[in-house]
Amino acid sequence: xxxxxxxxxxxxxxxxxxxxxxxxxxxxxxxxxxxxxxxxxxxxxxxxxxxxxxxxxxxxxxxxxxxxxxxxxxxxxxxxxxxxxxxxxxxxxxxxxxxxxxxxxxxxxxxxxxxxxxxxxxxxxxxxxxxxxxxxxxxxxxxxxxxxxxxxxxxxxxxxxxxxxxxxxxxxxxxxxxxxxxxxxxxxxxxxxxxxxxxxxxxxxxxxxxxxxxxxxxxxxxxxxxxxxxxxxxxxxxxxxxxxxxxxxxxxxxxxxxxxxxxxxxxxxxxxxxxxxxxxxxxxxx
Amino acid sequence: xxxxxxxxxxxxxxxxxxxxxxxxxxxxxxxxxxxxxxxxxxxxxxxxxxxxxxxxxxxxxxxxxxxxxxxxxxxxxxxxxxxxxxxxxxxxxxxxxxxxxxxxxxxxxxxxxxxxxxxxxxxxxxxxxxxxxxxxxxxxxxxxxxxxxxxxxxxxxxxxxxxxxxxxxxxxxxxxxxxxxxxxxxxxxxxxxxxxxxxxxxxxxxxxxxxxxxxxxxxxxxxxxxxxxxxxxxxxxxxxxxxxxxxxxxxxxxxxxxxxxxxxxxxxxxxxxxxxxxxxxxxxxxxxxxxxxxxxxxxxxxxxxxxxxxxxxxxxxxxxxxxxxxxxxxxxxxxxxxxxxxxxxxxxxxxxxxxxxxxxxxxxx
Amino acid sequence: xxxxxxxxxxxxxxxxxxxxxxxxxxxxxxxxxxxxxxxxxxxxxxxxxxxxxxxxxxxxxxxxxxxxxxxxxxxxxxxxxxxxxxxxxxxxxxxxxxxxxxxxxxxxxxxxxxxxxxxxxxxxxxxxxxxxxxxxxxxxxxxxxxxxxxxxxxxxxxxxxxxxxxxxxxxxxxxxxxxxxxxxxxxxxxxxxxxxxxxxxxxxxxxxxxxxxxxxxxxxxxxxxxxxxxxxxxxxxxxxxxxxxxxxxxxxxxxxxxxxxxxxxxxxxxxxxxxxxxxxxxxxxxxxxxxxxxxxxxxxxxxxxxx
Numbered sequence: 001x002x003x004x005x006x007x008x009x010x011x012x013x014x015x016x017x018x019x020x021x022x023x024x025x026x027x028x029x030x031x032x033x034x035x036x037x038x039x040x041x042x043x044x045x046x047x048x049x050x051x052x053x054x055x056x057x058x059x060x061x062x063x064x065x066x067x068x069x070x071x072x073x074x075x076x077x078x079x080x081x082x083x084x085x086x087x088x089x090x091x092x093x094x095x096x097x098x099x100x101x102x103x104x105x106x107x108x109x110x111x112x113x114x115x116x117x118x119x120x121x122x123x124x125x126x127x128x129x130x131x132x133x134x135x136x137x138x139x140x141x142x143x144x145x146x147x148x149x150x151x152x153x154x155x156x157x158x159x160x161x162x163x164x165x166x167x168x169x170x171x172x173x174x175x176x177x178x179x180x181x182x183x184x185x186x187x188x189x190x191x192x193x194x195x196x197x198x199x200x201x202x203x204x205x206x207x208x209x210x211x212x213x214x215x216x217x218x219x220x221x222x223x224x225x226x227x228x229x230x231x232x233x234x235x236x237x238x239x240x241x242x243x244x245x246x247x248x249x250x251x252x253x254x255x256x257x258x259x260x261x262x263x264x265x266x267x268x269x270x271x272x273x274x275x276x277x278x279x280x281x282x283x284x285x286x
Numbered sequence: 287x288x289x290x291x292x293x294x295x296x297x298x299x300x301x302x303x304x305x306x307x308x309x310x311x312x313x314x315x316x317x318x319x320x321x322x323x324x325x326x327x328x329x330x331x332x333x334x335x336x337x338x339x340x341x342x343x344x345x346x347x348x349x350x351x352x353x354x355x356x357x358x359x360x361x362x363x364x365x366x367x368x369x370x371x372x373x374x375x376x377x378x379x380x381x382x383x384x385x386x387x388x389x390x391x392x393x394x395x396x397x398x399x400x401x402x403x404x405x406x407x408x409x410x411x412x413x414x415x416x417x418x419x420x421x422x423x424x425x426x427x428x429x430x431x432x433x434x435x436x437x438x439x440x441x442x443x444x445x446x447x448x449x450x451x452x453x454x455x456x457x458x459x460x461x462x463x464x465x466x467x468x469x470x471x472x473x474x475x476x477x478x479x480x481x482x483x484x485x486x487x488x489x490x491x492x493x494x495x496x497x498x499x500x501x502x503x504x505x506x507x508x509x510x511x512x513x514x515x516x517x518x519x520x521x522x523x524x525x526x527x528x529x530x531x532x533x534x535x536x537x538x539x540x541x542x543x544x545x546x547x548x549x550x551x552x553x554x555x556x557x558x559x560x561x562x563x564x565x566x567x568x569x570x571x572x573x574x575x576x577x578x579x580x581x582x583x584x585x586x587x588x589x590x591x592x593x594x595x596x597x598x599x600x601x602x603x604x605x606x607x608x609x610x611x612x613x614x615x616x617x618x619x620x621x622x623x624x625x626x627x628x629x630x631x632x633x634x635x636x637x638x639x640x641x642x643x644x645x646x647x648x649x650x651x
Numbered sequence: 652x653x654x655x656x657x658x659x660x661x662x663x664x665x666x667x668x669x670x671x672x673x674x675x676x677x678x679x680x681x682x683x684x685x686x687x688x689x690x691x692x693x694x695x696x697x698x699x700x701x702x703x704x705x706x707x708x709x710x711x712x713x714x715x716x717x718x719x720x721x722x723x724x725x726x727x728x729x730x731x732x733x734x735x736x737x738x739x740x741x742x743x744x745x746x747x748x749x750x751x752x753x754x755x756x757x758x759x760x761x762x763x764x765x766x767x768x769x770x771x772x773x774x775x776x777x778x779x780x781x782x783x784x785x786x787x788x789x790x791x792x793x794x795x796x797x798x799x800x801x802x803x804x805x806x807x808x809x810x811x812x813x814x815x816x817x818x819x820x821x822x823x824x825x826x827x828x829x830x831x832x833x834x835x836x837x838x839x840x841x842x843x844x845x846x847x848x849x850x851x852x853x854x855x856x857x858x859x860x861x862x863x864x865x866x867x868x869x870x871x872x873x874x875x876x877x878x879x880x881x882x883x884x885x886x887x888x889x890x891x892x893x894x895x896x897x898x899x900x901x902x903x904x905x906x907x908x909x910x911x912x913x914x915x916x917x918x919x920x921x922x923x924x925x926x927x928x929x930x931x932x933x934x935x936x937x938x939x940x941x942x943x944x945x946x947x948x949x950x951x952x953x954x955x956x957x958x
Binding site for chain 1: 675676677678679681682683685686689690692693694696697700755758759761762763764765766768769770771772773774775776777778779780781782783784786787788790791792799829832833837840841844886889890892893896897908909910912913916917923926927929930931933934937938940
Binding site for chain 2: 190
């Protein structure tokens with residue numbers, strides 16, 4: 001039985017050792033979190049508070065948030081960018097799962113003869129630098145009238161996350177006891193039946209972990225978005241950068257924008273972190 | 287209602303030179319409970335899975351009834367299987383587990399419920415119909431696995447070591463229930479186990495496998511009293527048969543005492559050309575207390591109803607051990623000197639392992 | 652290979668469904684076709700462009716010039732600089748985040764007060780958008796004027812340093828490590844949790860010290876996890892673009908290959924022929940790296956056949 005091996009206090013282990021390590025861990029946690037904390041803090045400041053030497057105490061205000069979310073015609077608004085990002089990420093993640101689940105089945109449960117080669121091919125597509133493909137993709141997108149649309153990003157993000165999803169889902173499916181699938185097969189279930197009744201219910205933590213990673217990478221993606229959607233169909237990462245001024249002295253406003261941009265994914269990550277760890281422990285390796 | 291037939295069935299695992307199952311020829315009659323038994327790696331599970339369709343055949347064929355099912359998908363073979371680890375669907379209730387196959391075959395709901403209920407009654411599972419597998423004990427899970435197979439009313443039952451995850455007492459009890467159930471249902475059953483006691487007590491016939499090759503397939507009585515070769519002789523029966531190498535000249539001498547044997551045995555031995563044989567005695571043919579062979583006790587296993595006395599003596603210049611089955615209680619402890627005599631059935635094997643002769647024998651005093 | 656012994660028994664024709672290979676491949680096809688179309692077509696287009704002298708500024712006809720673009724590469728100092736920067740950036744970021752991630756995982760594997768909250772705080776950097784991360788660090792941490800780091804170092808009497816302009820590559824690496832350490836930590840935590848407790852208990856009974864146990868039992872157990880972390884980390888860190896764009900805007904010391912190719916093509920250079928040639932070279936180099944990685948992968952994959 002696996003467990004958090006170090007979590008149990010054995011006989012003779014002093015509580016003080018654990019306490020010291022706990023303190024060190026907390027220091028590390030606070031240090032790591034500090035830049036994010038500072039960003040959140042700055043978002044509540046007036047600009048002059050943000051643009052001087054660091055201050056902890058100030059009179060907080062929500063004005064920066066309203067500055068940043070007000071819509072100016074001609075400029076990308078937060079609502080629009082959020083809407084675009086939301087749809088693009090949702091659709092691409094769902095499509096990724098729809099494609100990757102059967103593929104993982106064909107690589108794990110009923111492996112095709114050359115499954116290792118196929119797996120390597122999928123991973124190898126991620127070795128190609130994104131910047132290398134942007135020119136042909138831009139030309140193709142223009143051909144098909146896809147520039148400045150949400151659809152082109154949906155397609156690209158699906159392709160971007162598909163190898164990772166196939167890889168992870170394959171590992172998770174491998175964890176499913178073979179006997180269960182065989183029993184379902186003997187009982188008369190075909191691919192759909194096996195997936196629905198046996199495989200998916202057991203693999204839910206793994207699927208959740210995979211979906212979460214896809215959401216993180218798709219939501220935070222900047223390069224494809226900015227190259228292919230400079231005007232309409234823009235996503236949150238682009239919106240954030242519109243709040244950078246060349247003089248660099250609107251830090252509070254930028255912080256507010258950054259906080260808003262980060263909230264969805266951070267919340268999702270916080271909520272699902274236990275699943276992620278469990279998912280990675282269960283399958284991403286074995 | 288169907289027979290099962292293996293016709294030169296062969297399965298190679300990629301990467302290994304030896305076949306997992308090699309040209310297996312076996313006929314299982316309609317309604318029979320055939321046990322496939324053998325040590326790990328003998329190919330028994332592979333053979334079972336070939337009948338199920340979970341392993342493809344590399345050569346040969348498998349028939350269910352008159353139908354060649356060698357290339358047919360498992361779900362189209364009309365078979366049901368009980369797995370060693372039960373393979374119960376974890377998120378379905380007991381009732382849903384048992385009805386799963388019926389649902390896949392589009393059996394209408396009322397009929398499904400009725401059949402599940404009936405089987406649950408037979409197996410004493412009615413109180414658990416709404417529970418999930420994780421809330422059941424090992425024995426209950428085993429019964430659900432059985433129920434799932436029974437409810438399908440297939441032509442053949444396949445069972446892959448269904449009792450090996452139960453604790454010893456439950457195993458013995460369930461063994462009898464299972465045999466009784468199979469006799470009542472009269473459905474052809476292929477049953478795999480590594481436990482030869484299970485094989486001997488349950489099977490109408492037993493097939494002994496080793497390294498992918500069929501050693502002997504026969505009734506338990508025949509396997510015990512007429513083993514085809516050394517392996518079967520040593521595998522069937524617990525404690526194992528005592529086996530001692532001897533020169534083949536007459537008379538056969540064991541531990542310094544000459545054996546008087548049946549004339550039938552003598553004549554078969556006379557026509558044997560080699561000069562060494564292996565002589566086998568079951569523990570019940572070895573008696574300690576008085577006799578011509580001087581030995582000492584190595585250990586005594588007193589089971590209450592009988593005692594197995596392990597002794598050591600000189601045979602052909604070397605120290606050998608043997609096991610004797612004596613009635614309990616047995617007086618004697620490790621280290622005691624004791625006399626041994628042989629009286630019972632002797633089996634004689636050639637050095638390659640095949641049995642030459644068997645018959646009554648006793649020490650010529 | 653298959654015999655027909657059943658003929659004598661008059662059986663029906665055998666339809667070998669068990670082994671029909673296309674049925675097995677079918678579920679794989681959608682994902683495979685999608686990926687092939689999306690990745691190989693642009694790749695082929697790139698190859699074609701790299702064989703032309705296509706530029707936008709000044710505009711030229713797209714003439715086929717064979718391998719001329721490739722010939723110019725070895726002498727391109729900027730390309731070599733970018734390659735070097737990429738190597739340094741990737742290796743240092745992967746190694747540092749792996750080490751820190753492992754240390755943090757060891758710390759977090761033990762129970763202590765509010766461990767869950769600490770872990771939540773620790774994974775946050777990974778969830779932040781790269782552009783946002785770059786901006787926070789450049790403007791708020793590293794800034795010479797109002798940066799927090801300088802505020803801290805001033806307390807110990809050091810002068811204020813404009814980190815990003817003084818140490819462009821280093822600054823970027825710091826941010827990368829900040830963001831990727833949590834990822835490594837999650838993987839290593841998974842590894843630590845998958846170690847059977849009995850093994851460690853046996854070591855305790857046998858008298859091993861905590862450090863000895865870690866070195867001899869835990870680290871070997873963690874090796875496949877480290878390999879996975881290294882593999883995934885390398886794949887993503889070679890492609891870093893956002894941080895470079897947002898923190899330093901290029902410059903000789905911090906331009907890595909992705910940013911370099913960008914600048915040469917749609918980011919200002921408009922020399923598509925040359926840029927495509929660079930891309931192809933990078934692809935070839937990546938394949939070489941990938942073949943090395945494949946050995947790692949094979950060991951990973953083969954390991955599970957035994958497990």
